Amino acid sequence: MKKRTETFSLGIYLLFVAALTSSMLLCICLGSVSIALSDTVTALHNSLWGLEIPAGIAKSIILNVRLPRVLNVALVGAALSLCGAAMQGLLRNPLADGSTLGVSSGASLGAVLALALGITLPGTTHGGVMLMAMLFAFLALVAILGLAYGLDRSLSTNSIILIGVIFSMFASSLINLIISFAGERIKSITFWTMGSLSGTHFGHSLILGVAVLVLGGVILGYSRELNAFAIGEENARHIGVNVRRVKLIILVAVSALIGICVSISGTIGFVGLVVPHMTRMLTGPNHKRLLPASLFAGAIFLLLADLVARTLLRPVELSIGVVTSLVGAAAFVAIFWRTRKAG
């Protein structure tokens, strides 16, 4: 067999970066309010080179509203998609994703608990919510996988998805129960569960950026092990993978990343499920290609979904989850159909 490089060449990476950059530029140029392209370019150019930016609407909207939002959307999309790809590989389950496995619901539960009990980290505004979301995302993942493993050692598609769905329902009824007892705080909790990227700022970009860099980096670093998992845990062990340790590290990284995303943007369904599948059709199943490609594709997918949400009904703004779930639900059925036919 002809030996070929497993990873993408530099040229392909440049292509990804170019695609992502142009999507971001498109999303910065288009929005609820129409701003002349020249003003947009001036605002961006001048801020990049540290020049003085002419005051006005372009400065306020482009630099302070759209730019942070576009950055956050791209980072959340990248993180969710990468997490989905990693979980699908790790569990050898095409339907694995934060939303189908109940990890997002777990994160929501943690965040709602933090809001209801008033848990805060000193010196931060939303540190408590974020930490609880991360913690509960991990606990949810452990609980679901533990149950699934206890029921059926092979961690088969059906039992994991079933338990994930049941857990999601359980978590949402707990959330409703907490809301019933929350009294005065009911408002902030109810609204929090709706989630929104519209008010996010550069502070969030920094958190998300560091998270994607560190946790995403960890996940990407285990591409080889994920490839080994794809041919079965037994085989992975034979070729020298510390199965337990790798699994734990990836699960911790995935749940922390999902927890951070959920605490900032609320639950955004289906990105982690759909994007890795679409990517896999192009790159094939090798995680050394799939994971970085999913990262870029997730960012671009969510950017475009957000663009539709922002502009379709202007001045009214759609929830981004409406757009991703519409596309996602259709893709979910298609994938399920195909895997069942193939199986």
Place this chain on the structure above:
Amino acid sequence: MSKKTVSLFLCLLMLFSVATAAAEGTTFTVTDMFDREITISGPVTRIVATEPGDCEILYALGCGDALVGRGLYCDYPESITALPAVQSGADTNLEEILALNPQVVVMNDMAHSTEQVKLLEQNGIPVIATNANSLEEVYENIRLLGKVMGKDTEAEALVAEMQTTFAEIAAKSEKTDKTIYFEVMPLEWGLWSAGTNTFMHELAEICGMQNAFADLDGWQPISQEQVIERNPDYIVLVTGMGETAVDEVLNRTGWGDITAIQNGAVYNANSYSMTRPAPRLMEAAMDLYHFLNDIVDEEVPAA
């Protein structure tokens, strides 16, 4: 006592008892706000109202004592919270309503399904459905409840009081092109504003101002960019977010060039009086008028 006197006495007694029976068993028909003909046997002394606005109207008509149950969010006047709450909206506890044995239940269209109404009516409890989204409809709502409670005069007086209050404010207010942006949901949860067919829109007009989002109908989610572009002269928060709400708005990134932010013209309004179809809309209008004109007063000497 002569036979004649006795028969006269008996006749009078009979007449009297017939009269009382009529008073106890008077049935009358009202048309509710969905054009449904509802027959009620009065006088009504036991009533359940599930909407805060209806409860406030009943109290304003002096019928607070007739209320035997309330919806979960009915919290004004404060004494009402002592009454048993029958939940609200889809969770409305019909069993509890039945147990309270009211003569009439007042519900609002938005929060209640027709199934709930049907079930109550099947159990012999007439349901009055209210639905007021404009001041005109609030007057209709007040007159309707006045009729149900036998307080027509009080209802007319209340309507007249409201009309006079609004007319006085409108007369005092200069008509301008200045705009108010009403924020009903804060940025953190995704902005929502109020368009036409809301009390906020009407109150802005009464105060001589334009609603910055007059192109919307009802409450809608809006984009942050739109607020910045429309550059409102005043921002009125109807979010019920507490004391820090104004500071949060003043410090939003990208909002610095908005006229309202530069003038510090941000007002944290009472979200209940400004959104409920109730007499407290008078307070809401006065509060808004005071806020808008304090700003003008400050600006005049500076200019």
